[in-house]
Amino acid sequence: MATRHTESMMNTEATGPDVQPILEIKGVRKTFRRGKRTVEALAEVELQVRDGEFLTILGPSGCGKSTLLHIIGGFETATAGSVHLEGRPVTGPGRALGMMFQHGALFPWKNVLDNVAWPLVAARVGRREARAAAMEYVELVGLSGFQDSYPGELSGGMRQRVALARTLALKPRVLLMDEPFGALDAQTRELMQEELNRVWSTTGTTVVFVTHDINEAAFLGDRVVVMGARPGRIVHVEQVALPRPRTAESKKDPRLLEQHNRLWDVLRNEMQPRADGAGR
Ligand SMILES: Nc1ncnc2c1ncn2[C@@H]1O[C@H](COP(=O)(O)OP(=O)(O)OP(=O)(O)O)[C@@H](O)[C@H]1O
Numbered sequence: 001m002a003t004r005h006t007e008s009m010m011n012t013e014a015t016g017p018d019v020q021p022i023l024e025i026k027g028v029r030k031t032f033r034r035g036k037r038t039v040e041a042l043a044e045v046e047l048q049v050r051d052g053e054f055l056t057i058l059g060p061s062g063c064g065k066s067t068l069l070h071i072i073g074g075f076e077t078a079t080a081g082s083v084h085l086e087g088r089p090v091t092g093p094g095r096a097l098g099m100m101f102q103h104g105a106l107f108p109w110k111n112v113l114d115n116v117a118w119p120l121v122a123a124r125v126g127r128r129e130a131r132a133a134a135m136e137y138v139e140l141v142g143l144s145g146f147q148d149s150y151p152g153e154l155s156g157g158m159r160q161r162v163a164l165a166r167t168l169a170l171k172p173r174v175l176l177m178d179e180p181f182g183a184l185d186a187q188t189r190e191l192m193q194e195e196l197n198r199v200w201s202t203t204g205t206t207v208v209f210v211t212h213d214i215n216e217a218a219f220l221g222d223r224v225v226v227m228g229a230r231p232g233r234i235v236h237v238e239q240v241a242l243p244r245p246r247t248a249e250s251k252k253d254p255r256l257l258e259q260h261n262r263l264w265d266v267l268r269n270e271m272q273p274r275a276d277g278a279g280r
């Protein structure tokens with residue numbers, strides 16, 4: 001199948017000659033096999049992520065975004081290729097790669113503080129120390145006063161804040177986020193994007209963020225990677241023109257609209273059925 005190359009596709013390198021990428025994804029492919037059926041979920045993905053970068057991955061449903069993120073996080077093995085974190089191969093999940101899933105599952109029987117402290121306790125940090133560290137992150141995500149509440153007493157946005165605090169508490173080198181705001185209503189989602197921006201600029205963590213929302217990708221990202229489907233691959237990469245710090249005001253910036261329109265053109269192309277029958 002012909003792969004559509006764009007000028008900017010070559011720019012999958014996040015770095016100049018003097019900077020080492022924190023994450024290096026080389027020749028990653030993934031084929032799922034179920035009985036006689038095979039699905040080529042990812043074809044040859046090459047990508048580098050710079051230390052401290054906020055990278056967003058945009059693509060239509062089923063193009064392999066989650067598969068790629070799971071491979072980066074070590075939750076899924078690649079059929080071919082490799083992922084290196086700070087020069088070392090990723091062979092399984094670990095503390096350095098924090099993963100936040102779409103429906104961040106919290107323990108309903110634990111309160112907010114204990115939910116956030118849990119991974120630290122599991123990593124054998126003493127309970128008192130874990131709770132003190134957890135409290136810092138509860139405050140960072142704007143939930144002070146709710147540390148004793150139970151997940152059932154929180155809104156969807158608040159639960160995602162807890163999930164974010166829980167992932168950050170382990171101080172991952174890279175934070176992997178798979179459509180973390182997908183289940184939220186439009187207004188809460190906007191507020192959460194602004195919150196995440198603030199938290200990211202405070203912690204300086206490298207983020208790889210998957211979404212199918214163009215504005216979200218452009219508002220949050222330093223760089224946007226667009227994936228195409230069947231098989232999943234990178235079809236376009238571009239730098240986001242919007243200056244930082246980004247606030248609610250940035251959403252009114254005409255540069256965001258321009259970027260949205262350009263990305264939508266690329267994405268629309270990927271969503272249309274192809275004449276060669278390779279599309280959906
Ligand atoms: N465990 C699996 N077994 C078989 N096929 C799978 C498995 N996981 C994913 N796939 C297939 O791989 C392809 C990519 O799936 P993936 O979940 O990565 O897409 P996605 O881009 O995250 O989609 P969405 O935006 O809907 O979340 C799809 O065709 C899917 O059916």
Ligand SMILES: [Mg+2]
Nearest residue numbers: 065066067178
């Ligand atoms: Mg997905």
